[in-house]
Amino acid sequence: MKKTLLTAILLTFGFANAQTFVNTNPENKKVILEEFTGVNCVYCPQGHTIANNIKNANPNNVFLINIHQGSFSTPGAGQPDFRTTFGNGIAGQTGLTGYPAGTVNRSVFAGLGMATGATAMGRGNWTNASNQTLNQSSYVNVGVQGVIDAQSRQLTVTVEVYYTGNSPVSTNKLNIALLQNNTLGPQTGGNMGNNYNHMHRLVHMITGQWGTDITTTTNGSFYTQTFNYTIPAAYNNIPAEIGEMELVAFVTETQQKIISGNGGKPTFTGLANNDAKVKSIETIGTQCTNSIGPKVTIQNNGQTPLTSLSIDYAINSGAPQNYVWTGNLASLTSAIVQLPAVSYTLLPTNTVNVTIPNDDDVSNNNGSINFNKAVETQFTNITVKISTDQYGSETTWNIKNSAGTTVAQGGPYTDAGGAGVFPKPDVNLTLANDCYTFSIIDSYGDGMCCAYGNGSYQVLANGVLIPGMNGGNFGSGESKKYGVNTNLSVSAFDANAIKFYPNPTNGMITISLPEMAKVSITDLSGKLISTSMLEAGDSTLNLSDLSSGIYLINFIGDNFVKTDKIILK
Incomplete structure (x- = not known):
């Protein structure tokens, strides 16, 4: 003590x-x-x-x-x-x-x-x-x-x-x-x-x-x-x-x-005269657009107030951008700076680099963060499945396009007596090629799971879960992005080139890919079990630790997405 x-x-x-x-x-x-x-x-x-x-x-x-x-x-x-x-x-x-x-x-x-x-x-x-x-x-x-x-x-x-x-x-x-x-x-x-x-x-x-x-x-x-x-x-x-x-x-x-x-x-x-620090860069969720403005937290580590600061930044080693922040930061206080949006080429994994030039202490002038490309589907027929807990009146959701226009929404729903799972009618819609954000909100702040039932949400394309577009234990709310891109179905390679065998399997499978992809295994409810990044060509995946049953295998590449079923004996 x-x-x-x-x-x-x-x-x-x-x-x-x-x-x-x-x-x-x-x-x-x-x-x-x-x-x-x-x-x-x-x-x-x-x-x-x-x-x-x-x-x-x-x-x-x-x-x-x-x-x-x-x-x-x-x-x-x-x-x-x-x-x-x-x-x-x-x-x-x-x-x-x-x-x-x-x-x-x-x-x-x-x-x-x-x-x-x-x-x-x-x-x-x-x-x-x-x-x-x-x-x-x-x-x-x-x-x-x-x-x-x-x-x-x-x-x-x-x-x-x-x-x-x-x-x-x-x-x-x-x-x-x-x-x-x-x-x-x-x-x-x-x-x-x-x-x-x-x-x-x-x-x-x-x-x-x-x-x-x-x-x-x-x-x-x-x-x-x-x-x-x-x-x-x-x-x-x-x-x-x-x-x-x-x-x-x-x-x-x-x-x-x-x-x-x-x-x-x-x-x-005990502070230097002039010293600014890249304290952090705000986490960026998955993206399906080619323009984004990062948020960076800067800190004044100097003895004198910080009133202006030059900030350089780039995405995926693209053309460097510069922004001059102005304000008034006292010693050891911080400010969140919204950097202007910059265009970039969206890759499966993307990197933001932020630098403060011309500073007394160069050891704290750099920061970087990675973010991933959002999952895409080539199917335009989308289904939203909602099952609430007993407090359905707390649940609302919406889907917005890249312009921020709401294209679908649901809730609040009716309450029910006693804990349990209460399915609501499916919502079916047809979406054009675009980047979409699905948001779900719980007004009380405890999600749809698990104290008063085991509610959940799912977003499906052509009847199959879009990888990652599901959940239930989200507190006051969460948002997830996904893209609809019908061009995926006529890409430079045949989707049939994505292969895995044997199916059914005792645990070991061989996966053949036309290009590098993220391969994930989920159960039928969409719960993520494992994720691997595999190179183009043949690779092996060991599923012998899983219980017997039916699972979903999801493939996400730079130019394709595919979901299929796999049976483990």
């Missing part, structure tokens, strides 16, 4: 002029809104919006702390764990009965609590409680400043507390929360899939669970304390981005009622 170094200076009224940045004039209370949330809480994004609206309406007077806690914060498979060791203790004294819940200065507001005497309130009462608090005078003012050494990751926090009145208790407690902003991740109900932007997320309490004591709390008292804390590389395997850190300090009576507080972002030392 990391140790926190504390140094304290207590000054009497006669030495109040020693203070450096806290206000010594009487102030009204500032709001500390602690919001209890979780990535699997469907209504929590509404709470986040309400809290942000309160903060935006009262800049510098409202500070948010988002505490991931409770059953909705328990991560599912592949989800990040945003919980801390402090959350359950803080929530345990609130009397919350549901999520999202929030406390305003850990105080009880008549008629607004979730229960009699509870500090926890539903999201609809946070604004009222905040407005009441902002209109109340405070007997204590708080100031906080922080500095992070970018090389050692040591955070030095100085807090100043000045009493403009007498506290009703002889001992108050000073608390410092360390928060992290701009963490992309999943959020049920957020309608953003895995790209929900989590803000004001509690990662650590520098002063421990309930703070450190202030033992002189009379009018004119001045108290300052300095903390040194080394920020780890990650919390629960989630990277701790020092440029996204935020501090909130507050003073409480015992471990409950917050009188007032303050917050701010740390400054940095």
Whole structure:
């Protein structure tokens, strides 16, 4: 466990002029809104919006702390764990009965609590409680400043507390929360899939669970304390981005009622003068068009604000493009840059390269990402099969062409009693040659599988599943692309040149291809079992690990797609 170094200076009224940045004039209370949330809480994004609206309406007077806690914060498979060791203790004294819940200065507001005497309130009462608090005078003012050494990751926090009145208790407690902003991740109900932007997320309490004591709390008292804390590389395997850190300090009576507080972002030392970084390139799904605009995240690793940046990029080693970004990035903060679309030749596998030229540190100036060509079918007769769980009213879907025009849609459907699978009527349509996007949305955010049934969707061409165009466990929604290209059926080679034998087989098959292709095996529901990239000519594939039965074998090449059945004895 990391140790926190504390140094304290207590000054009497006669030495109040020693203070450096806290206000010594009487102030009204500032709001500390602690919001209890979780990535699997469907209504929590509404709470986040309400809290942000309160903060935006009262800049510098409202500070948010988002505490991931409770059953909705328990991560599912592949989800990040945003919980801390402090959350359950803080929530345990609130009397919350549901999520999202929030406390305003850990105080009880008549008629607004979730229960009699509870500090926890539903999201609809946070604004009222905040407005009441902002209109109340405070007997204590708080100031906080922080500095992070970018090389050692040591955070030095100085807090100043000045009493403009007498506290009703002889001992108050000073608390410092360390928060992290701009963490992309999943959020049920957020309608953003895995790209929900989590803000004001509690990662650590520098002063421990309930703070450190202030033992002189009379009018004119001045108290300052300095903390040194080394920020780890990650919390629960989630990277701790020092440029996204935020501090909130507050003073409480015992471990409950917050009188007032303050917050701010740390400054940095140990940085080069001018240094920009290609932090990441946004994942690109499968594509079936020959024009795309990548999104790149840039980070200012320099000491001075970054106001413009030249960015070079190319796809598949094509003609280099240049874009000049302008804005205002503080040290160690990031921005997502939408690069203009560029034309390219679509290959089975494609590569985007991004470079920052003319920079002090060339070690972090490059980035690349690969994306694949979407599956294509030569058949124009398309069928959409939908089977919902018992909450059919949550499910909607649509198909859009490359121009963004909706060519087919379905749902919401009717609900059914009891868990199960509830097939809906097939939707059949004829599509012209184009690139299409199939999107499916669950308004609650838990997909069609698996808590309340085993619903699923499938998109078929000529009665056969288009490889990969199926699913059910997709959270709030997902989108997949595929192409319709009737020219595939009259390509330069005969589709019959794609061969595999023997069929039925005991496990070993020989595959003959006219050109390199991706070969995948799925079961009849479309569940992917294996994928291989095979060269032109003859190759062998071992399926002996599979159970006996009927499977689909899918071939995707640069100029063809083909799906057939294979029987394993």
